[in-house]
Amino acid sequence: xxxxxxxxxxxxxxxxKSLSDPAPIQKVFVLLLLISFLSGLFxxxxxxxxxxxxxxxxxxxxxxxRSKVKELSSEVVDSNPYSRLMxxxxxxxxxxxxxxxEFSVAIVGIGGVGSVAxxxxxxxxIGRLLLYDYDTVELANMNRLFFRPDQVGMTKTDAAVQTLAxxxxxxxxxxxxxxxxxxxxxxxFTSSLKNKSFCPTKEGCGVDLVLSCVDNYEARxxxxxxxxxxxxxWMESGVSEDAVxxxxxxxxxxxxxxxxxxxxxxxxxxxxxxxxxxxxxxxASLPTTMGVVAGLLVQNSLxxxxxxGEVSPYLGYNSLKDFFPTMQMRPNPQCSNAACMERQKEYxxxxxxxxxxxxxxxxxxxxxxxxxxxxxxxxxxxxxxVDDENEKDAAKASSSSDTxxxxxxxxxxxxxxxxxxxxxxxxEAEEExxxxxxxxxxxxxxxxx
Amino acid sequence: xxxxxxxxxxxxxxxxKSLSDPAPIQKVFVLLLLISFLSGLFxxxxxxxxxxxxxxxxxxxxxxxRSKVKELSSEVVDSNPYSRLMxxxxxxxxxxxxxxxEFSVAIVGIGGVGSVAxxxxxxxxIGRLLLYDYDTVELANMNRLFFRPDQVGMTKTDAAVQTLAxxxxxxxxxxxxxxxxxxxxxxxFTSSLKNKSFCPTKEGCGVDLVLSCVDNYEARxxxxxxxxxxxxxWMESGVSEDAVxxxxxxxxxxxxxxxxxxxxxxxxxxxxxxxxxxxxxxxASLPTTMGVVAGLLVQNSLxxxxxxGEVSPYLGYNSLKDFFPTMQMRPNPQCSNAACMERQKEYxxxxxxxxxxxxxxxxxxxxxxxxxxxxxxxxxxxxxxVDDENEKDAAKASSSSDTxxxxxxxxxxxxxxxxxxxxxxxxEAEEExxxxxxxxxxxxxxxxx
Numbered sequence: 040x041x042x043x044x045x046x047x048x049x050x051x052x053x054x055x056k057s058l059s060d061p062a063p064i065q066k067v068f069v070l071l072l073l074i075s076f077l078s079g080l081f082x083x084x085x086x087x088x089x090x091x092x093x094x095x096x097x098x099x100x101x102x103x104x105r106s107k108v109k110e111l112s113s114e115v116v117d118s119n120p121y122s123r124l125m126x127x128x129x130x131x132x133x134x135x136x137x138x139x140x141e142f143s144v145a146i147v148g149i150g151g152v153g154s155v156a157x158x159x160x161x162x163x164x165i166g167r168l169l170l171y172d173y174d175t176v177e178l179a180n181m182n183r184l185f186f187r188p189d190q191v192g193m194t195k196t197d198a199a200v201q202t203l204a205x206x207x208x209x210x211x212x213x214x215x216x217x218x219x220x221x222x223x224x225x226x227x228f229t230s231s232l233k234n235k236s237f238c239p240t241k242e243g244c245g246v247d248l249v250l251s252c253v254d255n256y257e258a259r260x261x262x263x264x265x266x267x268x269x270x271x272x273w274m275e276s277g278v279s280e281d282a283v284x285x286x287x288x289x290x291x292x293x294x295x296x297x298x299x300x301x302x303x304x305x306x307x308x309x310x311x312x313x314x315x316x317x318x319x320x321x322x323a324s325l326p327t328t329m330g331v332v333a334g335l336l337v338q339n340s341l342x343x344x345x346x347x348g349e350v351s352p353y354l355g356y357n358s359l360k361d362f363f364p365t366m367q368m369r370p371n372p373q374c375s376n377a378a379c380m381e382r383q384k385e386y387x388x389x390x391x392x393x394x395x396x397x398x399x400x401x402x403x404x405x406x407x408x409x410x411x412x413x414x415x416x417x418x419x420x421x422x423x424x425v426d427d428e429n430e431k432d433a434a435k436a437s438s439s440s441d442t443x444x445x446x447x448x449x450x451x452x453x454x455x456x457x458x459x460x461x462x463x464x465x466x467e468a469e470e471e472x473x474x475x476x477x478x479x480x481x482x483x484x485x486x487x488x
Numbered sequence: 489x490x491x492x493x494x495x496x497x498x499x500x501x502x503x504x505k506s507l508s509d510p511a512p513i514q515k516v517f518v519l520l521l522l523i524s525f526l527s528g529l530f531x532x533x534x535x536x537x538x539x540x541x542x543x544x545x546x547x548x549x550x551x552x553x554r555s556k557v558k559e560l561s562s563e564v565v566d567s568n569p570y571s572r573l574m575x576x577x578x579x580x581x582x583x584x585x586x587x588x589x590e591f592s593v594a595i596v597g598i599g600g601v602g603s604v605a606x607x608x609x610x611x612x613x614i615g616r617l618l619l620y621d622y623d624t625v626e627l628a629n630m631n632r633l634f635f636r637p638d639q640v641g642m643t644k645t646d647a648a649v650q651t652l653a654x655x656x657x658x659x660x661x662x663x664x665x666x667x668x669x670x671x672x673x674x675x676x677f678t679s680s681l682k683n684k685s686f687c688p689t690k691e692g693c694g695v696d697l698v699l700s701c702v703d704n705y706e707a708r709x710x711x712x713x714x715x716x717x718x719x720x721x722w723m724e725s726g727v728s729e730d731a732v733x734x735x736x737x738x739x740x741x742x743x744x745x746x747x748x749x750x751x752x753x754x755x756x757x758x759x760x761x762x763x764x765x766x767x768x769x770x771x772a773s774l775p776t777t778m779g780v781v782a783g784l785l786v787q788n789s790l791x792x793x794x795x796x797g798e799v800s801p802y803l804g805y806n807s808l809k810d811f812f813p814t815m816q817m818r819p820n821p822q823c824s825n826a827a828c829m830e831r832q833k834e835y836x837x838x839x840x841x842x843x844x845x846x847x848x849x850x851x852x853x854x855x856x857x858x859x860x861x862x863x864x865x866x867x868x869x870x871x872x873x874v875d876d877e878n879e880k881d882a883a884k885a886s887s888s889s890d891t892x893x894x895x896x897x898x899x900x901x902x903x904x905x906x907x908x909x910x911x912x913x914x915x916e917a918e919e920e921x922x923x924x925x926x927x928x929x930x931x932x933x934x935x936x937x
Contacts, residue, residue: 105627105637115770117626123731124631126772130730155633159775162631177566178554182573182611184604184633187654188554205636281579282572283797321564323575326608327787334780338807341776348732348808358787359797363812 107208111137111164120207121164133345140209142344143237143246145169147219147228147262149195151183151324152276152285153252155333156340158185160210161203163341167211167237168203169246170196171228173218183326211237219261229265248340249273252333254322256303263298266290267378270385272343276336277303282323285332286355287339293370293382295352300371300379304353328358556657560586560613569656570613582794589658591793592686592695594618596668596677596711598644600632600773601725601734602701604782605789607634609659610652612790616660616686617652618695619645620677622667632775660686668714669706678714697789698722701782703771705752712747715739716827719834721792725785726752731772734781735804736788737817742831744801745817748824753802753815777807 105120113125128136144165146153149172157168172195176186190198196214203212219228235245249271251262259275266273270292278285286304290297335354342348355364370383554569562574576582593614595602598621606617621644625635639647645663652661668677684694698720700711708724715722719741727734735753739746784803791797804813819832 105630105640117628120627120630120637122628122770123773126770127731127774130772132730132732132772155779158633159779162633162775164631178569179566179571181554181569181655182613184607184611188569189654191554205638206630281581282576283581321571321575323579323581324572325576325787325790326611327783327790330604330608330779331783331787334776334783335810338774338776338780339810341774342808349810351810354810359791361784361788361798361800361803361812361814363810365810 104205104208111140124163133347136345138345139164140166141238142248143167143169144340144344145171145232145246145249147171147249147251148253148258149199150174150180150252150254151185151326151329152278152333152336153250154183154185154195154199155330156250156252156276156337157199157203158206159333159337160340161207163337164207165210167213169231170199170212170214171217171219172196172199173216173224179321183324183329219265220257225261225265228261229269232265232269232271244269244271246271247344250336250340251275252336259298259303263290263376264378267292267297267376267382270382274336274339274343275303276332278324278328278332280322282325282328283358284356285328286353287332287336287351288353288368289339289343289350292379293384293386296368296370297374297376297379297382299376300374301368304355304366304368328356331356331358553654553657560589573612582796585794587794588613589615590687591697592616592618593789593793594620594681594695594698596620596698596700597702597707598648599623599629599701599703600634600775600778601727601782601785602699603632603634603644603648604779605699605701605725605786606648606652607655608782608786609789610656612786613656614659616662618680619648619661619663620666620668621645621648622665622673628770632773632778668710674710674714677710678718681714681718681720693718693720695720696793699785699789700724701785708747708752712739712825713827716741716746716825716831719831723785723788723792724752725781727773727777727781729771731774731777732807733805734777735802736781736785736800737802738788738792738799741828742819742833742835745819746823746825746828746831748828749820750817753804753817777805780805780807 108121111121111125112119113122113129115122124139125136127133142165144160144167146157146160146168149157149170153170153172157170160168174195176190176193176195176198178188178191180186181188185202186195186198187202190201193201194216196216200212200214203210213231215227215231217224217227219225232244232246232249235241237245241247249262249266251259251273253259253262254277262273262275265271272289272291275288275290275298276286288304289295335351335356339351339354343350351365352367353365355362357363370379372383374380374383557570560570560574561568562571562578564571573588574585577585591614593609593616595606595609595617598606598619602619602621606619609617623644625639625642625644625647627637627640629635630637634651635644635647636651639650642650643665645665649661649663652659662680664676664680666673666676668674681693681695681698684690686694690696698711698715700708700722702708702711703726711722711724714720721738721740724737724739724747725735737753738744784800784805788800788803792799800814801816802814804811806812819828821832823829823832
């Protein structure tokens, strides 16, 4: 009896130490001693003990949440969660990192790629994230990053919000547990993209970028339809069913090929995507490939939003050979998607204004360059901030070709109407053509080796 | 008083429901009622209530851990955490995925790259992970993946073990909270690598691979020294101080350049690494770049361990241009590291045996190929499992050159003794040379654009 009581007292001691304010526990202590002596209920001490142990264990996982931060600081102290990001500004990589808080990004599909992309953007301090998924977390998802076994059974959106809110309370999280390919779901999806309450002064949509991280054709077509209708720039991502390759792609309605302009391109050959969800058949997946694709996708998103480096129009990843093909795709002038045709028309009509703006900007830049000199003395890579307008025109002026660069194949059987209307541009005329030719030769040489 | 008591009872009710076995709580319930009535200590009920609330909140994060799995199953059910990995075997990517459980991997440095690498290997079901770090988790680390704000103040090793054990209880985790660059730390490090208790039949060391994910030169040299002494293959990784480039490198003592053979190569120019830890100066970092580097590192590790695809000798990542330079480095015949020279001698002496084995294997493979036919009918990429021995000889036969491929620079000022002894091979003779030439041209064209 005495031993049991001592064990109980020890456990209470542990519990007392593990809690920040021990005073009330000391009172419980006194009370328990009182009970012990008053009611002689020593027989309960064993079960009580196991409970106190349990509670003591639980108290160790007491969530120590960080408080919200009003303004991003570049102060170099261990307690500043933004010091390493604000350093990008001090180092001249990003002109204004603080703008990150103004941006809204929608992520469709919170699986192996989407969840990691959401975590990366959250840790970067993005202003607002909109998350879309209808699925629940399963143990079978544990071979990819992000979700934890204790979240099994939760919806992916709820589990993501739980984790992301803890990581960075500064990010505004909105989650939509629904299937965007249903009529109702599609409607909610487009109206949520249009909602401007976060930044009422924003032009166009309520979001700055849509990231498609879904695993099936229908969902990609739904994102494509919504973004074409709303003239919203988006990025598509995908990982092959054999888990060893993937890609990311930038889609600007009217300016680049939309998802319906040409059959989707994937790196290396894949199994028919429609077998993916068949019972008993399961695609392979690896945390590595999905982590790399998520990293490349969010890196491209940061370059797009914060205006640094070069935004990749298409970037493939073949992990077996560590080969990274790139290319550009022009819109198809006979695209079956009516909204895409509308956007193409608008883009053509705006050409004179775009040209004039580009010319004015180039002249202004030339003047500034004479005044200021180069930003970095040791700019041996000739890295410069890319002028959006110039890039757009260069892409528009790209030549068209029917052949695909080596290493890329079409993901789905080609419908006749798509076949004859394929319009694959190979980027900035000659140079880009050479680029692909080089990559082709390179791959052939590697294969021959 | 009555209200307070009711609130207390409600809270106990919540607590009771949230715990799996409510019986003992019901007893506490009775006891608390007894206290309330017997000792008239109602004044305590308010502080008690806040404590019960606290405990009820804690009980919600009761970790629902998955149970250990005895054997990897390829069964396609939601509850199988290995189904998507075993699919790699069914798809012919990996010959025997189950071997993953036999491997031990040591990760030195559990920061932005090391922690993600550890998580990826854990989710892949690696047999055993050895983790080394002396640092503690800070809020300033929250801009990278893996660590959570509630782990601030814990050592990185403890926090990593906490998270990884929850994700996959099948992995044997061993953590070492120490600095490997001290005399004592280095000794513990080498003896832990030698420990064969996990797999006593293993040849050589007790680990199959060492991953260096540290952020300073001294620690890299310590890993290099240990691996040269133990003839242990390792992979090095790094991310630039401006956060926008990184690299991975394979180091096989005696066969490839060691870290002391030539000054380390990095993608693009970086700030002097020694300024990194100076007070008030802080390097930039991004979860994207670090996630991509961790993904490429673990992908290369999986290819090395499970014998599929091609293991990259060096892979760079320039995120501003999405450019991925590759190269190979021969050992320096005048390397200042005595253990490296020893390994080089051994490697040369073993050449005849290696050649004979390679020839025999090639002949056997040729026979098998005739019997079996190709593994995939649609193998348009000519992907085949690479023969280690053949690859090693090809690397050995590589030509040497003093020039670096475009996009790579030396990380540190070059010491005179290193300068004159640089031995950079450019891989498989002519082809590889062309490869680099192509990449150079490609980059120049991109820069000119």
